[in-house]
Amino acid sequence: MSEHSTYTPGNGLEKWLDERLPIIRFSKEHLMDFPTPKNLNYWWTFGAILVMCLAIQIVTGVILAMHYTPHVSMAFDSVEHIRRDINGGRMIQSFHAVGASMFFAAVYIHIFRGMYFGSYKAPREILWILGVLIFLLMMATAFMGYVLPWGQMSGWAATVITNIFAAIPVIGTPLLELLRGGFSVGNPTLNRFFSLHYLLPFIIAAIVVLHIWALHVPGNNNPVGVDVKDTKRDTLPFHPYYTMKDAFGMVLFLIPFAWFAFFAPDILGHPDNYIEFNSQVTPAHIVPEWYFLPFYAILRAIDFNILFIDSKLGGVIFFGGSILILFFLPWLDTSKVRSGNFRPMFKWFYWLFVVNFVALTYLGAAPAEGIYVLLAKICTAYYFIHFLVILPLLGRIETPRPLPTSISESVLGKAH
Amino acid sequence: MATQAHHSTSRRDFIFVATGSVAAVGAAATVWPLINQMNPDASTLAMASIEFDISAIPEGQSVTIMWRGLPVFVRHRTQAEIDEAKAVPLADLKDPETDEQRTKPGHEQWLIMIANCTHLGCVPVGDSGDFDGWFCPCHGSHYDSAGRIRKGPAPKNLVLPPYEFLSDTLVQIG
Numbered sequence: 283m284s285e286h287s288t289y290t291p292g293n294g295l296e297k298w299l300d301e302r303l304p305i306i307r308f309s310k311e312h313l314m315d316f317p318t319p320k321n322l323n324y325w326w327t328f329g330a331i332l333v334m335c336l337a338i339q340i341v342t343g344v345i346l347a348m349h350y351t352p353h354v355s356m357a358f359d360s361v362e363h364i365r366r367d368i369n370g371g372r373m374i375q376s377f378h379a380v381g382a383s384m385f386f387a388a389v390y391i392h393i394f395r396g397m398y399f400g401s402y403k404a405p406r407e408i409l410w411i412l413g414v415l416i417f418l419l420m421m422a423t424a425f426m427g428y429v430l431p432w433g434q435m436s437g438w439a440a441t442v443i444t445n446i447f448a449a450i451p452v453i454g455t456p457l458l459e460l461l462r463g464g465f466s467v468g469n470p471t472l473n474r475f476f477s478l479h480y481l482l483p484f485i486i487a488a489i490v491v492l493h494i495w496a497l498h499v500p501g502n503n504n505p506v507g508v509d510v511k512d513t514k515r516d517t518l519p520f521h522p523y524y525t526m527k528d529a530f531g532m533v534l535f536l537i538p539f540a541w542f543a544f545f546a547p548d549i550l551g552h553p554d555n556y557i558e559f560n561s562q563v564t565p566a567h568i569v570p571e572w573y574f575l576p577f578y579a580i581l582r583a584i585d586f587n588i589l590f591i592d593s594k595l596g597g598v599i600f601f602g603g604s605i606l607i608l609f610f611l612p613w614l615d616t617s618k619v620r621s622g623n624f625r626p627m628f629k630w631f632y633w634l635f636v637v638n639f640v641a642l643t644y645l646g647a648a649p650a651e652g653i654y655v656l657l658a659k660i661c662t663a664y665y666f667i668h669f670l671v672i673l674p675l676l677g678r679i680e681t682p683r684p685l686p687t688s689i690s691e692s693v694l695g696k697a698h
Numbered sequence: 699m700a701t702q703a704h705h706s707t708s709r710r711d712f713i714f715v716a717t718g719s720v721a722a723v724g725a726a727a728t729v730w731p732l733i734n735q736m737n738p739d740a741s742t743l744a745m746a747s748i749e750f751d752i753s754a755i756p757e758g759q760s761v762t763i764m765w766r767g768l769p770v771f772v773r774h775r776t777q778a779e780i781d782e783a784k785a786v787p788l789a790d791l792k793d794p795e796t797d798e799q800r801t802k803p804g805h806e807q808w809l810i811m812i813a814n815c816t817h818l819g820c821v822p823v824g825d826s827g828d829f830d831g832w833f834c835p836c837h838g839s840h841y842d843s844a845g846r847i848r849k850g851p852a853p854k855n856l857v858l859p860p861y862e863f864l865s866d867t868l869v870q871i872g
Contacts, residue, residue: 563821566836
């Protein structure tokens with residue numbers, strides 16, 4: 283879909299540069315002239331919002347690392363030092379902490395957008411797989427960042443999550459000690475988490491480049507899911523049409539972001555994280571940040587043995603599987619129609635899946651007792667049934683509504 | 699090429715494979731120290747054994763002590779708790795172990811266990827749960843008065859550290 287650029291170097295310097303490093307030509311092709319379907323709605327703006335989120339996290343993170351001390355006896359105090367003593371530290375720290383939540387809010391919208399409009403379908407499978415990989419890396423990065431303030435939730439999150447590896451038969455315990463750098467979560471753990479928390483965002487940035495590359499070969503999907511037929515009639519240049527639309531979306535997104543950061547910087551976190559980590563006492567309820575709750579609910583839901591697999595390993599398998607199954611989504615959905623708009627049955631099951639996901643979020647924060655345990659099992663089962671039974675079957679039994687013949691027709695009506 | 703110079707090709711193949719093998723072994727040998735640096739270091743290993751005086755713990759009480767950075771429960775059990783633990787049929791247990799296997803002969807009143815729940819490593823709360831033992835509120839695992847898993851997601855009994863009684867009042871853990 284990318285067309286040969288119409289760029290002609292304007293002056294001597296540009297001409298000289300174009301023959302050596304055609305970076306201006308590249309920018310013109312991919313950031314300005316790039317032909318983009320003209321019917322993209324605001325759900326598509328979250329791609330740009332996510333780039334902004336990553337930039338905010340990297341910039342504020344680099345600054346925080348200038349003041350943070352990755353040592354068990356000083357980490358907790360150094361975060362308080364940032365919040366109380368550093369000029370503007372209170373703001374920068376809350377931009378980073380709130381930023382993580384906003385980043386995940388945006389990425390969930392971005393993923394669910396892709397799931398509704400079939401953005402994972404051919405020829406965009408690799409684009410989708412790279413996206414899931416970015417999501418995985420985001421989860422690892424957020425988890426390790428959460429450990430750094432060394433509060434009660436931090437230390438116990440590290441204990442619980444590293445313990446997952448102990449479920450692996452035979453090599454579990456030695457692997458756990460290798461990951462922690464000791465018999466328990468301690469200073470070596472904190473040090474390496476800090477190092478990796480600083481490294482991973484740059485790896486994410488690199489994979490984002492691949493993600494955008496994989497987007498720019500087939501071009502954007504769009505709300506009707508019909509391929510671009512006529513570049514002239516179906517598309518608009520990215521700049522200024524989508525740069526301006528995305529900028530407006532960013533401004534709107536920054537409003538709740540600013541509200542959290544300025545008025546309620548701690549509301550998304552758990553108060554127990556303002557108690558310094560104590561390896562001898564567990565908080566009554568260990569809950570992760572809200573964006574991990576659905577997967578945490580799945581981890582907890584398996585409290586029974588499955589054949590020779592014990593409950594702990596079983597929980598870990600389902601927990602891992604709930605994320606890894608996303609890699610296979612392009613092949614699990616058998617429908618030829620991309621957009622959910624033209625799939626009457628899929629639409630219902632899609633929203634049921636969304637409701638189920640929200641329910642898992644709620645159950646992840648609920649105590650592991652009574653009715654919550656049963657509900658978590660039902661929701662976990664439905665999560666997998668959606669991917670493994672419903673999606674493969676729907677494509678075979680559903681009759682989709684007729685598709686518009688072109689993007690332009692869907693926007694302007696048949697007369698054109 | 700294969701038909702024209704068969705000899706030199708097979709000789710080249712051998713050199714190819716041999717070189718590749720040496721490179722692979724070399725790469726593995728280089729990577730190992732880069733991974734091994736993550737294992738527990740000498741200062742961590744040096745703290746691996748402790749001695750602990752149990753004489754100050756009255757019957758029916760527990761203390762939590764630190765060993766290798768892990769919490770360890772030392773419980774002075776009452777006769778009622780011991781009898782209760784011994785009365786449980788092995789068939790009722792998810793991870794069958796007798797009370798004798800969980801304590802040292804002649805010291806049945808002392809129960810010494812690593813305090814991390816075998817599910818995901820939280821520290822269970824003492825004197826609670828449905829079985830007169832420990833309860834982990836995080837994920838809902840109940841342990842009995844011998845620290846054996848009875849209900850909930852934890853797969854194993856609370857782990858016993860290696861320990862021995864140096865005298866009636868002194869225990870060496872590790």
